[in-house]
Amino acid sequence: MTLRAELELSRGEFALSTTFDVPAGTVLALLGPNGSGKSTVLGCLAGLLRPDRGAVTLGGRALTRTPRVDVPPHRRGVGLLAQDPLLFPHLSVLDNVAFAPRSRGTSRSRSRELARHWLSEVDAAEFAERRPAQLSGGQAQRVALARALAGEPELLLLDEPLAALDVDAAPAIRGLLRRVLRAAGARSARATVLVTHDPLDALALADHVVVLADGGIVERGVTRDVLAAPRTAFTARIAGLNLVTGTAEGGALRTASGGVVSGVPAPDVVDGGPAVAVFSPGSVAVYPGDAAPAGSPRNSATGVVAALEPHGPVVRLRTEDGDDWADGVAADLTPAAVAELALEPGTPVWLSVKAAAVAIHPVGDEIG
């Protein structure tokens, strides 16, 4: 079901105005800092908030059309996965997941059957008889995902689903979301909207991204295009990432030209599968001249300074004519360092980045 949304809403100082489509079977990431209006958009889609003006249609069915149409949340066919799992504490895990089918009038035994299916889809079948209080944060979020999916929503809303998880649990849930969104999404032609402030989430999960700032859209497009080559300084600041494509190989990335980028692989990286290495401009070290830096980190390569531009408190350097992955890479330096190293366009440089600062992600067909 394709989602179309046109929303206008103001609350005091804050004014929101957005328009976007989410084609059936795809994932749209709403990326933006806190207070940019992401959660407000999600509230309007779920029917928990009412826009001042606007329309939301899902597969041609009007969910909102001001001033007359406002379908209540329980009849929208949406599923919501929030930052906190919000599992009903008085119900077992199984009955939590069976809640949506039960609410639709499905029999108790059939609902439980469905719940077991969705629990196994998220690798949480073993928790079925537990109480939510007996689950870890990551386990609870798995169950919450199963509960949202069990409603078989035509529109799935993910509100910072990884933000409350600790760093150990987040990669596993991110991998799970990838798998579930990809597999089930293609099958049921469901539209998914992901709200996040973390470009990594957008990169891992979304086909398209909309960048929100102060209630308005500043940039939109295919996720990798937007994140790798931001067209606005704002997007660059919050989402400017270095992306290197290639093939996963032994926990590292083999580039098309045969080089290797070492990094930390996501749990769902498959050897030989398409993958991408991601690192922030701030993690790239720059050395002048053509001598290899002392102590040589594993990822180092040569390039030529193509451009230097001020970027908030730092100067962002962009390379050209680079060796292997070092072509078109962004690196952030202090103005003092730029002066000290006498960097200017045309200066040859060595670039290096620590393996620990590089994330290796698998890339699906839709995203690729």
Next chain:
Amino acid sequence: MLWIPAGLALALVVLPVAGLLVRTDYARLPALLTSSASLNALRLSLVTAGASTVACVLLGVPLAVVLARATGRGVRVLRAVVLLPLVLPPVVGGLALLFLFGSNGFLGRLLAEVADVRITFTTAAVVLAQTFVAMPFLVVSLEGALRGAGDRYEQVAATLGARPWTVFRRVTLPLLLPALGSGAVLSFARALGEFGATITFAGSLEGVTRTLPLEVYNQAEADVDSAVALALLLIVVAVVVIAVARPKAVEGRT
């Protein structure tokens, strides 16, 4: 250093009760407690306090939900009004009920004309008075719990396709159970001890309106030993209710 005021607080509660235990005439206790006046008062107290607790739950739960969920300026005033019976002297509450339900009161006259029903001096008046003073306890404990929980669980339930009534029945209500349990116990205890509003509004007649506290007061006029014995009975009932029912209510969520 907390133990000094804590000890004082405990002493303030325990010592008077201990004094009561010391004063009790244990030889006459069985006879005093099994007199028909005592048994009638005990039975009436349990029946009326139970009935008013049910009334508190039936009326107080919706009120607490409305108060916790509503926004706007009027709600603060409304909340203050609901808590009024907590600060009003019970006798004043009894007078207020008399002015409403009495033979010259608006509702009292209406009921007399339409249904030929008199409220004052009846057991119903006792239940009404007890409900009046006990309701705030239920509403306050519930509203606090509701505000603490927020409405996020309800929102999730709605996105899962649950109709508002289903949300209330399957999410709001079960989440409220522990608070509902302790609120109901508090209400029952308050109703059990109710005196001022009852004697003002309902009067005092054995088997009809003379509850345990009224019987204690009545006996104190003539026979202190008998009053002490009855007070002991009242304490035992209250302690049993609080000790037995409360943990159950709290554990109700697992």
Next chain:
Amino acid sequence: MKKVLALALAAVLTASACGTSSGEGERTLRVFAAASLTEVFGALEQRFEDDHPGVDVQLNLAGSSRLAQQINEGAPADVFAAADEASMGIVRQTGALTGDPMIFAYNRMTIAVQPGNPKNINYFTDLQRPDLTVVVCAPQVPCGAATQKLQQNTGVVLNPVSEEQDVKAVLNKVAMGEADAGMVYHSDVVSAAGKVEGIEFARSSGAINRYPIAVLAETGQPDLAGAFRDLVFSETGKAELRKAGFGTR
């Protein structure tokens, strides 16, 4: 800080416990009197303080049996004026009195009805009518005991809707229109000043309350206590009592 708080609390508790002690150079006379004597003894208090400069009369007004209990529990009192001899007897049997109690006033039972007597109640036997809402005092208090005695003497059986703990409660129930009739003392009807009407009935002499007064043995000031008792028996005292609807000797 917490210790200071605790000490302060203790100090407050102690101070309030001793709150009845009088100021320097002033003597206090504690008079325990039946609630029905409120108006009379209020006037006599004023009179006594005028006649005895430096003396503060403190009135403790409550139901007679409650006052008797308070005295027996050790409440400091100099004079006790009760509404019935039974209450005085409770104190007397513990040997707490100096001399014998003396009867200073009489009060007879009256039927209190709403002004204008809308239910047309004229005799004690009328109170048996099923259409009437009747309120009486509980048998444990003097006005209830008197009512019970009346029923025994007359053979009339009342079916009250409530047995109140004191006569003022009965009076209020009638004054507010909740009850059609109530059994009260004649003095209560007088003090209600028009809010109720009193129906005198022939057999009321069968239940006359006699008001005894006595000086307590515990008193540290028998002279002052005696002077107050004398004031009650004086012409001034009798005038006040009669004004309030009591009978005197």
